[in-house]
Amino acid sequence: METSPGSSAHERDRKSGYHREHRERTRSHSASPSRFYAKDKRSGSRQGTRGRERESRDSLTPPYKQQRGWGSPTVSRKGGSSSRNHGRSDSHRKKSKERKRRESKRSRSRSRSRHRSPRRSGSSKKSKRRNSSGSSSSDLMDTSLIGEIKKKHGDIRSSKSRKRGKKRRKHSSTSEESSSGPDTLPVHNNGMALTAVPPPTSFFPHHTLPSQIPPPPMPPPAPPTQLIAPPPPPPPFGMPPSLGPSVYSSTTASVSFIALPPAPPTTTSYYDAASSSRIPLPLPPENKRMQSRPVIITRRGITSARPADSDSWYKTNLQHYEMLDQIGEGTYGQVYKAVNKVTGEQVALKRVRLENEKEGFPITAIREIKILRQLHHKNIVRLMDIVIDDISMDELKKTRANFYLVFEYVDHDLIGLLESKELVEFNKDQICSLFKQLLEGLAYIHHTGFLHRDIKCSNILVNNKGELKIADLGLARLWQKESRLYTNRVITLWYRPPELLLGDERYGPAIDVWSAGCMLGEMFTRKPLFNGNNEMGQLELISKTCGSPNPDFWPELTELPVWNSFKQRRTYQRRIREEYEHIMPREAVDLLDKMLTLNPERRITAKDALLHPWIRNLDASSVQPIKLPQHQDCHEMWSKKQKRSARLKADGSGGSGHSSRATSHPRASSASGSSSKTNGNSSNNHHHSHHHASSVPPLAVHPPHPPPPPPPQPPAMENNHHVQQQPYQPVFFK
Amino acid sequence: MMVDWIWSLDSLKATPSIQAGLTKEQELLYRREGIKLISEIGNALNCKPRPTIGVAAVYFHRFYMLHSFQKFSREVTAICCLFLAGKVEDFPKKCKDVCQAAVTHYPDIYVKYQNLVDDVMGTERVLLHSLKFDLQVGLPYDALLEYKTMFPDMSREQITDAVQIAWTFINDSIYTTLCVTTEPQMIAIALLHLAFTVKGYKPVQQNMDPCWWSADVSNWPQESVDKACHLVLDFYAATKEQPVLNDKRLS
Numbered sequence: 014m015e016t017s018p019g020s021s022a023h024e025r026d027r028k029s030g031y032h033r034e035h036r037e038r039t040r041s042h043s044a045s046p047s048r049f050y051a052k053d054k055r056s057g058s059r060q061g062t063r064g065r066e067r068e069s070r071d072s073l074t075p076p077y078k079q080q081r082g083w084g085s086p087t088v089s090r091k092g093g094s095s096s097r098n099h100g101r102s103d104s105h106r107k108k109s110k111e112r113k114r115r116e117s118k119r120s121r122s123r124s125r126s127r128h129r130s131p132r133r134s135g136s137s138k139k140s141k142r143r144n145s146s147g148s149s150s151s152d153l154m155d156t157s158l159i160g161e162i163k164k165k166h167g168d169i170r171s172s173k174s175r176k177r178g179k180k181r182r183k184h185s186s187t188s189e190e191s192s193s194g195p196d197t198l199p200v201h202n203n204g205m206a207l208t209a210v211p212p213p214t215s216f217f218p219h220h221t222l223p224s225q226i227p228p229p230p231m232p233p234p235a236p237p238t239q240l241i242a243p244p245p246p247p248p249p250f251g252m253p254p255s256l257g258p259s260v261y262s263s264t265t266a267s268v269s270f271i272a273l274p275p276a277p278p279t280t281t282s283y284y285d286a287a288s289s290s291r292i293p294l295p296l297p298p299e300n301k302r303m304q305s306r307p308v309i310i311t312r313r314g315i316t317s318a319r320p321a322d323s324d325s326w327y328k329t330n331l332q333h334y335e336m337l338d339q340i341g342e343g344t345y346g347q348v349y350k351a352v353n354k355v356t357g358e359q360v361a362l363k364r365v366r367l368e369n370e371k372e373g374f375p376i377t378a379i380r381e382i383k384i385l386r387q388l389h390h391k392n393i394v395r396l397m398d399i400v401i402d403d404i405s406m407d408e409l410k411k412t413r414a415n416f417y418l419v420f421e422y423v424d425h426d427l428i429g430l431l432e433s434k435e436l437v438e439f440n441k442d443q444i445c446s447l448f449k450q451l452l453e454g455l456a457y458i459h460h461t462g463f464l465h466r467d468i469k470c471s472n473i474l475v476n477n478k479g480e481l482k483i484a485d486l487g488l489a490r491l492w493q494k495e496s497r498l499y500t501n502r503v504i505t506l507w508y509r510p511p512e513l514l515l516g517d518e519r520y521g522p523a524i525d526v527w528s529a530g531c532m533l534g535e536m537f538t539r540k541p542l543f544n545g546n547n548e549m550g551q552l553e554l555i556s557k558t559c560g561s562p563n564p565d566f567w568p569e570l571t572e573l574p575v576w577n578s579f580k581q582r583r584t585y586q587r588r589i590r591e592e593y594e595h596i597m598p599r600e601a602v603d604l605l606d607k608m609l610t611l612n613p614e615r616r617i618t619a620k621d622a623l624l625h626p627w628i629r630n631l632d633a634s635s636v637q638p639i640k641l642p643q644h645q646d647c648h649e650m651w652s653k654k655q656k657r658s659a660r661l662k663a664d665g666s667g668g669s670g671h672s673s674r675a676t677s678h679p680r681a682s683s684a685s686g687s688s689s690k691t692n693g694n695s696s697n698n699h700h701h702s703h704h705h706a707s708s709v710p711p712l713a714v715h716p717p718h719p720p721p722p723p724p725p726q727p728p729a730m731e732n733n734h735h736v737q738q739q740p741y742q743p744v745f746f747k
Numbered sequence: 748m749m750v751d752w753i754w755s756l757d758s759l760k761a762t763p764s765i766q767a768g769l770t771k772e773q774e775l776l777y778r779r780e781g782i783k784l785i786s787e788i789g790n791a792l793n794c795k796p797r798p799t800i801g802v803a804a805v806y807f808h809r810f811y812m813l814h815s816f817q818k819f820s821r822e823v824t825a826i827c828c829l830f831l832a833g834k835v836e837d838f839p840k841k842c843k844d845v846c847q848a849a850v851t852h853y854p855d856i857y858v859k860y861q862n863l864v865d866d867v868m869g870t871e872r873v874l875l876h877s878l879k880f881d882l883q884v885g886l887p888y889d890a891l892l893e894y895k896t897m898f899p900d901m902s903r904e905q906i907t908d909a910v911q912i913a914w915t916f917i918n919d920s921i922y923t924t925l926c927v928t929t930e931p932q933m934i935a936i937a938l939l940h941l942a943f944t945v946k947g948y949k950p951v952q953q954n955m956d957p958c959w960w961s962a963d964v965s966n967w968p969q970e971s972v973d974k975a976c977h978l979v980l981d982f983y984a985a986t987k988e989q990p991v992l993n994d995k996r997l998s
Contacts, residue, residue: 306753307967313932314890327879372842373868374875376834383835383882399880406814409876410869490837 359422377487392454423474450481456619459522466503468528516574523613530608560587567612600627763815781821783991803832804921827870890935913942937975
């Protein structure tokens with residue numbers, strides 16, 4: 014027999030790694046947050062919730078009986094429906110007549126094959142015959158197993174049905190037919206024409222709920238546009254309302270939904286609860302049939318991504334948008350500002366260039382899509398859709414068509430705002446408000462199990478309403494504690510935490526917190542906190558402010574790969590408070606101090622940072638709206654121009670200051686080298702400059718402003734940091 | 748019709764391939780052959796059934812719910828699914844390597860493709876478009892591992908044993924159309940049930956539930972679960988007669 018030797022072999026492999034894998038995967042329960050099937054839930058959950066509501070009403074009855082109770086009049090597949098249909102309307106009677114006719118047909122064919130299709134029983138016989146003759150191939154499933162399974166399974170099936178018959182007689186007085194009775198058609202009581210009901214040839218019997226049970230009082234109908242559940246009870250740390258609570262339940266999907274109007278009694282899945290109470294009814298006709306599907310009440314395992322906006326997902330094409338200007342150069346292609354011709358909504362179209370891709374659709378884009386489809390938060394840039402040139406499948410196969418990721422349009426990026434000092438000013442409350450939003454977005458990302466791995470000012474977008482959005486998740490990835498090594502060549506150098514600089518490959522969410530801490534200081538000083546030229550220089554700069562790394566307060570330090578070769582010229586005392594207390598409010602300095610803790614274990618988490626007094630005590634109503642340059646988006650074409658001239662300058666003169674830094678920066682290598690972040694084998698992010706990346710203030714407005722350095726690029730290679738670091742070490746530390 | 752990548756069983760009788768003239772048996776055979784290619788070439792590339800091969804198989808089955816075998820050759824689609832699943836699951840393989848492995852293992856099948864790499868990348872665009880970029884796919888393994896902890900009445904050996912058998916069933920279930928009609932969690936339940944049946948274990952049912960899964964999945968009686976199991980058993984029976992790609996040639 015053919016049991017796919019490969020899979021079985023892997024099966025054996027896996028046994029050893031079983032528990033480890035389990036550990037890994039449990040992480041990702043939380044990582045893949047809201048992914049129950051929206052439509053499914055909509056169709057199914059009405060039943061589910063009804064069941065539950067009933068359960069709550071007569072909670073003394075065991076659930077089994079309840080199910081039987083409301084199930085018996087119509088649910089049973091095995092016959093008996095005729096007797097149950099008596100009290101019904103004429104239409105029902107007609108239906109049942111027709112059903113009977115079909116039943117009898119079926120029963121004739123059934124009686125021949127004893128509950129199994131001729132083909133099946135035939136194959137089973139064959140396999141039995143084989144077993145007796147004894148064939149050889151054996152893996153985990155040896156050949157005799159098939160016959161055994163078939164035999165046992167078959168036997169059990171028939172004995173089960175016998176049992177079922179008994180049971181039914183016991184529990185349901187209305188059903189009198191024997192278990193060997195023919196299958197009946199399912200009865201749909203929701204006013205559907207019988208013709209719409211397929212015969213139960215599927216192994217999903219088309220069960221529905223009986224109409225006899227009075228439908229539970231429906232909650233007041235939701236506004237028709239509202240497809241997503243309204244705000245759950247305020248989550249612990251100021252999470253967005255649009256998220257289902259399931260996002261925050263880390264282990265399974267079961268979440269109690271406290272504040273919903275018809276509160277489902279106990280643990281119910283978010284979707285069931287949400288959908289039953291507020292998905293607009295009635296359902297579209299095509300969904301009706303799906304109601305008869307089995308309903309998953311408690312979700313287990315990882316379900317596939319189910320974004321909240323799935324109804325609008327993948328519905329538009331490029332014709333829906335009118336391209337305006339190019340606003341940036343993204344990781345894998347140009348970024349355009351565009352307008353949705355139908356809704357008038359502004360969007361950013363991030364083109365995925367496929368022309369020069371050797372590896373097809375870039376893995377960074379795949380990663381970003383995959384992750385953004387799972388993240389829904391007001392402080393994370395929203396991926397609204399993906400569109401494609403309007404061409405046929407054949408053309409699509411032949412031509413390297415363009416894909417465009419459609420993002421919500423955000424007017425500015427933070428680096429653009431910070432550097433246009435003359436245009437934009439922040440007071441401390443405004444900074445606090447922005448930073449709070451950053452922490453909320455970050456806490457959400459971490460909660461769902463991801464690491465952003467490229468937090469920096471140019472990846473933080475701010476719209477004219479002062480709302481902050483985290484963008485560019487091309488470097489982000491799912492994080493599982495202790496599961497595997499991750500490349501430490503992530504995060505733009507200036508925002509890179511000490512553990513990464515020391516070669517840590519088992520890092521966690523603390524790396525993003527460090528980056529955010531750097532940003533906190535930068536929002537007040539308006540210049541990067543630590544703008545090192547290279548990794549060791551960066552470490553030196555960090556040490557000057559945050560104190561030298563010391564195993565006394567960071568024991569794990571000694572295990573880091575670079576620690577042994579790391580020689581400090583001198584030891585510094587931590588003087589972060591002294592340095593910043595003149596620039597920042599005292600409480601903000603306290604938070605900065607906690608975020609820029611060298612030891613990642615002791616570094617504050619994003620979640621805890623949200624509870625820090627400075628953030629917590631912010632009175633949102635007192636924050637004045639930030640005066641943002643409404644007339645000028647702070648990421649524009651001339652920023653590119655600016656960069657180009659800076660680059661030219663650097664190339665020409667050998668460079669000084671910022672420009673030379675930019676070119677001598679590891680980015681150069683990351684840009685030219687191969688770059689897949691995980692296996693180091695594809696070549697996708699040539700220029701990891703960013704979506705909306707613009708670090709340059711309007712040139713026309715402020716010509717004298719010196720060109721800032723292009724933000725250093727997140728190097729992407731795996732494990733070659735040792736090679737790259739070598740040249741720098743003697744210069745700085747020996 | 749399809750909701751969230753779960754089709755009704757009727758849809759299986761009217762797939763694009765069948766509408767274009769294939770018989771149902773032929774289609775199932777073609778699917779098995781495609782999955783066999785994914786599985787074997789995936790093994791050659793050190794891909795694991797979980798997740799890469801499993802995800803690739805789901806892509807493959809979904810793709811042929813939307814396109815016909817007549818229009819898109821299964822051998823190219825198979826390696827394309829494998830290639831994409833590698834990228835999605837963060838174990839990327841180079842397109843060139845995937846194609847090389849394919850040609851090495853199945854020269855008869857792939858020798859006619861002069862520009863296999865281009866074909867794969869072309870199909871990838873169609874695949875992504877067809878999948879609507881719903882790249883995150885749940886597999887039954889995760890649910891199975893969760894169920895492993897939910898039978899306190901069974902001895903450790905018993906449950907481990909059953910889960911391992913169910914795991915093998917899941918590995919092999921990718922050859923069937925189970926994944927386009929059944930949610931991963933329900934596949935896990937069905938095949939764990941099958942494993943219990945094979946070993947003769949009877950999980951203690953709590954709360955007088957009719958089946959041990961009733962608390963998790965309602966409206967799903969035993970006979971439906973049995974039918975799902977039979978899909979996998981039918982696969983074993985069918986391939987025993989005639990192993991998939993026995994002579995390394997497509998039928």
